Amino acid sequence: MSSSSKTPLALYIHWPFCRAKCPYCDFNSHVAQDIDHARFAAAYHREMAHMAAHYGAGRKLVSIFFGGGTPSLMPPSLVAGIVAEAERLFGLSDDVEITAEANPTSSEAAMFEGFHAAGVNRISLGVQSLRDEGLAFLGREHSADEARNAISAARQHFARVSIDLIYAQRGQTAAGWVNELREALDLGLTHMSLYQLTIEQGTVFHTRTRRGETLIPPDDQAAEMYEMTNDVMTDAGLPAYEISNHAAAGEACRHNLVYWRAQDWLGVGPGAHGRLTLPDGRLGLATRRSPAAWLEAVGESGHAIDIITEDGRADSVAEWLMMGLRLAEGVSMPAMEARFGSRASWLDETALNRLVESGMLENSDGQLRATPAGRLLLDGILADLMPA
Ligand SMILES: C[S@@+](CC[C@H](N)C(=O)[O-])C[C@H]1O[C@@H](n2cnc3c(N)ncnc32)[C@H](O)[C@@H]1O
Ligand code: SF4
Known part of the structure; x- marks a missing residue:
């Protein structure tokens, strides 16, 4: 892989x-x-x-x-x-x-x-x-x-x-x-x-x-x-x-x-999760949750990976924004554009301006940040930011 x-x-x-x-x-x-x-x-x-x-x-x-x-x-x-x-x-x-x-x-x-x-x-x-x-x-x-x-x-x-x-x-x-x-x-x-x-x-x-x-x-x-x-x-x-x-x-x-910078990690042990960057998205891994079932599966196959998901571009954009906006440092717009292409294709600019004006987001020095008030309302902010 x-x-x-x-x-x-x-x-x-x-x-x-x-x-x-x-x-x-x-x-x-x-x-x-x-x-x-x-x-x-x-x-x-x-x-x-x-x-x-x-x-x-x-x-x-x-x-x-x-x-x-x-x-x-x-x-x-x-x-x-x-x-x-x-x-x-x-x-x-x-x-x-x-x-x-x-x-x-x-x-x-x-x-x-x-x-x-x-x-x-x-x-x-x-x-x-x-x-x-x-x-x-x-x-x-x-x-x-x-x-x-x-x-x-x-x-x-x-x-x-x-x-x-x-x-x-x-x-x-x-x-x-x-x-x-x-x-x-x-x-x-x-x-x-x-x-x-x-x-x-x-x-x-x-x-x-x-x-x-x-x-x-x-x-x-x-x-x-x-x-x-x-x-x-x-x-x-x-x-x-x-x-x-x-x-x-x-x-x-x-x-x-x-996790919050949507970088890569592997998870080992019962019910552990991992996420990895793929050329066009993200790979998600999850192992068996029950300790007994996990031991048995590892004994049989050398691993207990139960679920493998492949997220495409839209889900990966959502993960970057959702995770990054939890952080005070926010998300780097140039880094996101390097990964996902011009932001016009994944960000609703009108919604962005509205959220900045209403004090939920700050957009300066290439970093998009949620304000402390915005950090409590991330689900709604994300739904607004991503074009339908
Ligand atoms: C895996 S647990 C921690 C480690 C250790 N088992 C302990 O309890 O001391 C991680 C942390 O999540 C927090 N936590 C777990 N359930 C929570 C809940 N329902 N609401 C708020 N915090 C929670 C607790 O502060 C806990 O220390
Ligand atoms: S049940 Fe276990 S993991 Fe959960 S808070 Fe209590 S000690 Fe920590």
């Missing part, structure tokens, strides 16, 4: 297990008692080898991201084996970013030490809240003190530590959230992912909502909290570089930038 070798290539590794299932979470995560780590290790290596041979085209990796699920439950030797095999199969760029997601309930110093020795150089810690009542509401199994301890343990081993927090929870006031955020900022971190709580299909929160409970504030209150979040974070020197992601200069997550 030929794919463009001009853009960076990243690798996503999905670890599908957690100690408990959180009531708000619809990620592909499962609670299992007996996990055959040796069998998983062999399967990750085989599927990586398949991806490298068929889709890697001799490209070095700029990033590896262990996501989940709860990757901090992986034995460090499993992580070390995957990193070493990725290096052998693809090669790693000199400044490769290797991130692992970690949960405070599995964040012992020995784990961080092992992950560091395995080559991980960035930790993304699922703190979710610095308030015990917020953690209880979210059904988390750790306390705020345990979360703080996990942050300090992570920082002893890693220069780059990010935390996730979830706001816009039932009963949370804007003032209470801002205080919590300021406490998080006092910890001196250089990256934070700040998510508004969303109610996802198939979760316990979804069932409770259907039964009549209200678990999130009204839209206008959530929007006010979003604006306050942006103001507090900007003042603190960690502006939003993406809708929910805030970082000090140079500290953005390079792996996630690959």
